[in-house]
Amino acid sequence: MDELSKDKIISFTQEVALRHNYNRSEVIGMLQEIQEHYHYLPESALNELSKCLKVTPQTIYGIATFYAQFSLDPKGKYIVKICDGTACHVKNSRKIYDAVEKKMKFIPGKRTTVDGLFTLETVSCLGACGIAPVMVINDKVYAQMDPEAAAGVIETLAKQETESAEEQ
Numbered sequence: 635m636d637e638l639s640k641d642k643i644i645s646f647t648q649e650v651a652l653r654h655n656y657n658r659s660e661v662i663g664m665l666q667e668i669q670e671h672y673h674y675l676p677e678s679a680l681n682e683l684s685k686c687l688k689v690t691p692q693t694i695y696g697i698a699t700f701y702a703q704f705s706l707d708p709k710g711k712y713i714v715k716i717c718d719g720t721a722c723h724v725k726n727s728r729k730i731y732d733a734v735e736k737k738m739k740f741i742p743g744k745r746t747t748v749d750g751l752f753t754l755e756t757v758s759c760l761g762a763c764g765i766a767p768v769m770v771i772n773d774k775v776y777a778q779m780d781p782e783a784a785a786g787v788i789e790t791l792a793k794q795e796t797e798s799a800e801e802q
């Protein structure tokens with residue numbers, strides 16, 4: 635990470651802590667804001683938050699690693715979740731996962747793509763069994779998916795991102 639982005643992360647973290655009046659009981663809300671902004675919890679943000687709240691870095695890391703909602707690894711702009719609960723599984727969700735996976739080039743050992751666009755995950759049930767098999771990308775739900783359609787969604791998003799990057 636270059637110094638500029640590290641500085642930005644530190645100042646963003648300071649703003650978040652200030653917005654919460656440095657109230658330690660709101661630490662989870664602060665971590666949620668940081669994660670929402672960066673899609674994960676950068677190390678420099680956790681260290682800065684410990685300074686702002688005058689607690690040890692271990693305290694902040696302990697909270698950040700305790701809750702499954704937080705990630706210390708960078709996540710993609712699009713978090714793709716393929717449901718693998720029973721209702722989706724019996725409707726071939728594994729094939730959907732495989733088709734989506736084929737469209738992605740991952741950082742070795744990670745489930746996030748090298749271009750930082752996608753993170754691929756499975757979930758056990760999204761509570762939408764009636765429209766299985768289900769794929770969710772960020773907050774958007776894709777119902778009754780099939781492998782081809784799911785791969786097509788990924789392709790379209792990747793294309794849109796390339797086009798908007800070229801326009802800038």
Ligand code: FES
Pocket residue numbers: 717718719720721722723758759760761762763764766767768
């Ligand atoms: S099993 Fe997939 S939504 Fe319930």
